[in-house]
Amino acid sequence: MQNQLIQMEIRVVIFSLKDSRLSVLLLPIQLERLPGLWELPGREIQPGLSLEDQAGQSIQKIVGDREFYLEQLYTYGDLDHNPEDQTISIIYFALIPSNIQIIQSKNALAPCWFPIEELPRLATNHQDILEYALRRLRYKLEYSAVGFELLPEFFSLSELQHTYELILGVKLDKRNFRRRILEAGVIEPTPQRRMGEGRPAQLYRYRDDAIAEVKARRLFP
Amino acid sequence: MQNQLIQMEIRVVIFSLKDSRLSVLLLPIQLERLPGLWELPGREIQPGLSLEDQAGQSIQKIVGDREFYLEQLYTYGDLDHNPEDQTISIIYFALIPSNIQIIQSKNALAPCWFPIEELPRLATNHQDILEYALRRLRYKLEYSAVGFELLPEFFSLSELQHTYELILGVKLDKRNFRRRILEAGVIEPTPQRRMGEGRPAQLYRYRDDAIAEVKARRLFP
DNA sequence: CCAAAAGTGTTCTATGTACACCCATGC
């Protein structure tokens, strides 16, 4: 049986906002002193558990038992490139609210957030995977309103707009942004308000009854 | 090592036009006399060859050594559903020009085209996979001009329009269709014309230098 | 000359884009 040669792994691209920058979670590789080489978190595929749950567990191991957005990205398997490396990698990507902290486990290597413009040296094809994940994130943001998945449960429209601007890399018009995001019907106002400098902001949250995917046209620009 | 329990397979959803209907290629299952049960073509994953090439070979085995559109669809692995069925299925979908014939191989079971409205009983989750592939095909057709992948090398704009109408299930305006498909810049006119009933039609073909994905907005409808 | 399919522009409507001022709070 030939499959014994082939390794199957799940890897996850975990995006979050750290210090107002879009960041991704990476683990250091400690393979015979490879200095400064990092990789996407993941694990060998195990029987008895769905792929999605296995991806979810890989993430919960790092950020704890919280809810997050999770979606399959792509399955990589360039088994023709290197006879020594017969690995199939099923990649998921996740969006984690910015207020969630990394769990420190003693025996594991410490994961670390990297802003996407300041990535370290990455293992094998993880650079390509990350770039693809980022394209997909931007694409999803333009067409479906998933930006709030990177924010805490309650957030203001300005916070949401800043998130979009950060990820898409463009300035958005405040009035147009608000109109469209509200028309999309994915978020709803709450009684809460946030105090700070200036006028208090109305806080919004995700609507449970919202349709998962916005069939409509592109939202942003 | 746990992976020995897990089966890894490639499956392909092959779309083509047969008798002016969108059809999909299926193989009969001959597993201890299961009558009328069909499945998507595929094979066990082997080492040494990229996943895409393995999908391509699965298709070429049936339709011969022709070019076709091929794209990864999704990776299914509900390993939690049935302890006996620990299978991960990496699904590709392909578009085959309508003039290409099935190769008859003696020792293999005969594959067969089924119009998508008249599908037979399908194995395991292949019905779901097929429905997802169809959604993705319609989606791609709306946003990027891949419809010609289902036609022979040379085709008229009317043929292309009929293809779109068939798959999307809506009537399209002739003038708007032509304007948009030409503005997309994916096809170009050729000196050839097709004679038939009525006025001869200008024939078009795919432009080699066309950009793979149309970044633009939705094309249809 | 008639049948059959190919080919061709313009008007109207909807959507997207650009833009500037008032409001509520903390200090």
Added chain:
DNA sequence: GCATGGGTGTACATAGAACACTTTTGG
């Protein structure tokens, strides 16, 4: 009372949708 971020509507430009007749060939 002023500095700070929150909140609001309208006019214009562009893209999409609806629409009918002329052209070229074969029989």
